[in-house]
Amino acid sequence: MSTDGDVDTxxxxxxxxxxxxxxxxxxxxxxxxxxxxxxFVRSMVxxxxxxxxxxxxxxxxxxxxxxxxxxxxxxxxxxxxxxxCCSWDELVSAVTDDIESELxxxxxxxxxxxxxxxxxxxxxxxx
Numbered sequence: 001m002s003t004d005g006d007v008d009t010x011x012x013x014x015x016x017x018x019x020x021x022x023x024x025x026x027x028x029x030x031x032x033x034x035x036x037x038x039x040f041v042r043s044m045v046x047x048x049x050x051x052x053x054x055x056x057x058x059x060x061x062x063x064x065x066x067x068x069x070x071x072x073x074x075x076x077x078x079x080x081x082x083x084x085c086c087s088w089d090e091l092v093s094a095v096t097d098d099i100e101s102e103l104x105x106x107x108x109x110x111x112x113x114x115x116x117x118x119x120x121x122x123x124x125x126x127x
Contacts, residue, residue: 032078033071043071 018026023037030040072095079086079094086094107113107122114125 032082033074034078034081035074 026040026044027037030037033040035043075095076091079091083090107115112125113122115121116123
């Protein structure tokens with residue numbers, strides 16, 4: 001057993017079943033980010049956990065894959081491999097598309113966040 005302090009860092013498998021179209025999309029995204037499917041799923045789960053837990057909760061060494069800039073570099077490398085040459089604006093667009101879609105979806109689905117044209121922006125409903 002490999003440990004990092006009190007945390008068991010040995011590898012173990014996790015199995016899940018997803019629709020074929022979802023696996024195919026994950027494979028495409030993992031390939032664009034120059035990641036294995038396993039690494040992609042693990043990174044996305046950890047990113048999702050951080051979103052629910054409000055930060056790097058969990059305390060394992062693998063909880064912060066994006067903090068060192070490697071995920072951004074992977075996205076840039078994938079985009080350059082696919083397109084050959086990109087302008088600054090094209091790279092900015094390529095790496096922000098996912099966050100813009102996620103932001104839009106979150107704003108539409110959250111019962112706590114409301115758009116107020118009168119106030120000119122978004123507000124917490126309970127504030």
